[in-house]
Amino acid sequence: MRAARIRTAGFLVVLLTGLAAGGVAAQAPDQATPPSGQRAAVRDRAGLIMTHAEARRRLPNTVSDAGVAIEVHGRDLRSTATQLGRQAQALLGYLRAQNVERLRTEGTTFEPEIQELRGQPDRIKGYTGRITVSFRTNPDQLPFVLAGSLENGATALGQFGSSPREEEVEVARRDMVEEAARVAVGQARAIADTVGQRVAGIELVEVDPLPRVEAGLPMEGYRMDRAARPAPPIAAIASAAGDSSLSVTVVMTVRVAPPG
Secondary structure: OEEEEEOOOOOEEEEEEEHHOOOOOOOOOOOOOOOOOHHHHHHHHOEEEEEEEEEEEEEEOOOOEEEEEEEEEEOOHHHHHHHHHHHHHHHHHHHHHHHOOEEEEEEEEEEEEEEOOOEEEEEEEEEEEEOOOOOOOOOOOHHHHHHHHHHHOOEEEOOEEEEEEEEEHHHHHHHHHHHHHHHHHHHHHHOOOOOOOEEEEEEEEEEEEOOOOOOOOOOOOOOOOOOOOOOOOOOOOOOOOOOEEEEEEEEEEEEEEOOO
């Protein structure tokens, strides 16, 4: 028996031709009539309705992740490492005093600075030492922490942005899944009623994709080298955390059968 497909905006309904007509499709004269037991089995087969619903939320950005870096230059490896260690110790001490979260050093590197000489082998004229530190704080405190980092050993600011906490996203996700599932079931029942059927059960439920967090693009990193002499205090740059958009889609396939 051929299946008829009914499409609506956002929905796909698959019903047996016999069910949509309220009975079994007529047989051609030259075809054998199936036994009554088979006719009853065909009549009782359920069709399928596939529907989907999306739930959205906007959550305030309550945390900001940032990265700062230290870059130093020295004539030899030992002096370069000593200077880098001194500035790193000052920076980490300052950040700990600000009660930042997830404080971590991402990596430490030393690279030789090569001088090219005409007609002679290249020589090492010094070394560059770098270290990157990442941390998390609240958006209101972020501008002041970044400014203070530059006054306590950091020479550059990396990319940074704000977002909701992971626990807040997870709570919102559960709520959105429940909301989208209720809407999908309601849509399936409405379509089933329209074609004279009833929802007989749920065949499949998919939650896809995972919540998408759509926030503003992170600020491009920029570099601020420290001067050789003491620099004046650096003013904090104002910023606004804003909010993020989350969404969850539930795709549901239900079985439908004749009423009764």
